[in-house]
Amino acid sequence: MESMIHDMAERLFRDHVTHRMREDAASGQCPEALWTQIEEAGLTMALAPEDAGGFGVPPAEALGLVRIVGAHGLPLPLAETLIANAVLAAANMALPGGRLTIAEGEALRLERRGKKIHASGHLTLVPFARWANRIVTIGVLDGVDHVLSLPVKDLIVDPAQDFAGMPRDDIELDYTLTETDVTPLPRPVGGMRGLGALIRSLATTGAMETILKMSVQYANDRVQFGRPIGRFQAIQHNLATMAGETAASRTAAEMAAGSYDTPAFALAVAAAKARAGEAAEKVGALAHQIHGAIGYTQEHALHHFTKRIWGWRDEFGTELDWTRELGRAALSSPHDTFWHFITDSAAKGTQA
Structure with a gap:
């Protein structure tokens, strides 16, 4: 099933994600036709449980789609929709279909007004908000986590964009929720920051794999001083560094995906996001050094991927945020040595 999906x-x-499509999306054109094909293929439901209409495959296999999203620079919220549907299903809420996105909801204020629940506050840098039908987030009411499914058409959207030109919109919320818009969360699901960090780690890994392939190809094709620049030791060293960073990030991201919905998730996703952020800085910089001036041009595809990984570094927590989480977990660990903390955390799933 993994291979088929x-x-x-x-x-x-x-077949469909081209340089022109990424250019058009960066200028504000949503590729509606491709989204229709994605939905018809059922990819948006891959992470949802089988009884909610999903494929019934292990989460790590479904989350592998996010790495492919990153590898192609897909300018659509498939990764966010996967997570949104999984969170809605965990809360036994209806899956609405269409394009969904996610946001961190810690800044929201939920209060009861009679029999209704009112939500107010701001959501910042929401991925693809203006292209989405609904925003899924988690807020706290009476000390209990609640899943919110917010219709974008009823919200105030302040458009913005990230480095790659993708929508990262601010939302002003002053909205009375219907019964179908909000439900208590019966069990923890990893938090929106953690889930968002997971998909950014996986997408970054996929994008870096594409950047590495482009750099190897260019180094073999570009001739200087009578031979391909890939034969120069300095270029070979840069490519080796990029390969190592990419491989390490993929290992950490896949470990986090494998720990999805388990007690090990908090630490695994912290390590994955921190590792991906570190690697993104190095891989992007070295790729542009290898490509030289051509890599900075609008006509070349490289910038679509390097801009993405640099923007994803800061979304759903930076590497500084996540290394602090790892540090707190290590300092509060009952183990005598750091090595025992690492090995026991991996085996038993110590919470961060």
Whole structure:
């Protein structure tokens, strides 16, 4: 099943996600036709449980789609929709279909007004908000986590964008929720920051794999001083560094995906997001050094990927935020040595 889902996504994105599409999306054009094909293929439901209409595959396999999203620079919220549907299903809420996105809801204020629940506050840098039908987030009411499904058409959207030109919109919320818009969360799901960090880690890994392939190809094609620049030791060293950073990030991201919905998730996603952020800085910089001036041009595809990984570094927590989480967990650990903390955390799933 993993091969079937991944192969389907690879074929679909390879055939339809072009340089022109990424350029058009960066200028504000949502690729509606491609989204229709993504939904018809059922990819948006891959992470939802089978009884909610999902594929019934292990979460790590479903989350593998996010790495493919990053590898193709897909300018649509498939990764966010996967998470949103999974969170809605965990709260036994209806899955509305369409494009969904997610946001951190810690800044929201929920209060009871008679029999209704009112939500107010701001959501910042919400991915693809203006292109989404609903925003899924988690807020706290009476000390209990509640899942909110917010209709974008009823909200005030302040458009903005990230480095790559993708929508990152601010939302002003002053909205009375209907019964179908809000439900108590029966069990923890990892928090919106953690879930967002997971998909950014996986997407960053996929994008860095594409950046590495582009750099290897360019180094083999570009001739200087009578030979391909890839034969120069300095270029080989840069490519080796990029390969190592990318491989380490993929390992950490896949470990986090494998720990989805388990007690090990908090630490695994903290390590994955921190590792991906570190790698993104190095891989992007080295790729542009190898490509030289051509890599900075609008016509070349490299910038679509480097801008994405640099923007994703700061979303859903920076590497500084997540390394602090790891540090707090290590300092509060009952283990005598740091090595025992690491090995026991990996085996038993110590919470951060």
